[in-house]
Amino acid sequence: MTGSGLRLTLVETRGPLAVAAVGGEMDLHTAPDLRRQATALIGDHPHLILDLSGVTFCDSSGLNALLRLRRHAGENGGRLPLAAPTDRITRMLRLTGADTVLPLHADVAEARAARPSDVR
Template identity: 75%
Template sequence: MTSNGLHLDVVETRGPLAVAAARGEMDLHTVAGFHPQAVALIDDHPYVILDLSGVTFCDSSGLNTLLRLRRHADENGGRLTLAAPAGRIMRMLRLTGADTVFPLYASVTEAKAAQPPDIR
């Protein structure tokens, strides 16, 4: 799935769990198309691990989109987990305090291992 330079690739799905990779820049111009794609994924698989290793930039619009997706997953009885944020993205998550509201892991493998046994 592509949205003006921001790509969402579904890597794996298993029951309620999906692993997806975001690639590109998360900004005002790209999140408008990305958000509905991610919402549709959460609707189908309420537990989503979002691999951020391919995200090269994230502004306040991107952060707001991640927070909205987190709320959507919570409202659907699931969880949005962030994995492998690059240095700049991790710094932004820490500076804003968002690292305290998301389950956050250094890799997709760690994020998968941390899922409840009935979800993995």
């Protein structure tokens, strides 16, 4: 996905699991594209790991997009763990309590290891 400073790159798919790398800014202008692209991925791969190591900025619109994607994944029998969030994003998730519903992992390997065995 390109446009407005945000990229969503599909890194891997394996059955119900997909890994996608997010890069750039998650804000009012880019959050709708992120939601649209990730929602499409969740349709085929309800267990979506988002690698946030390339995200340079995230505002409340980006947070809202993540929470909506988490709900969509859950409605499809999946989960939305976040891998490698920056310190700023981790802080925002903890301050808002979103870390209680969005699993945070140091990297993609850790997020994958935390998955149920049938979706690794």
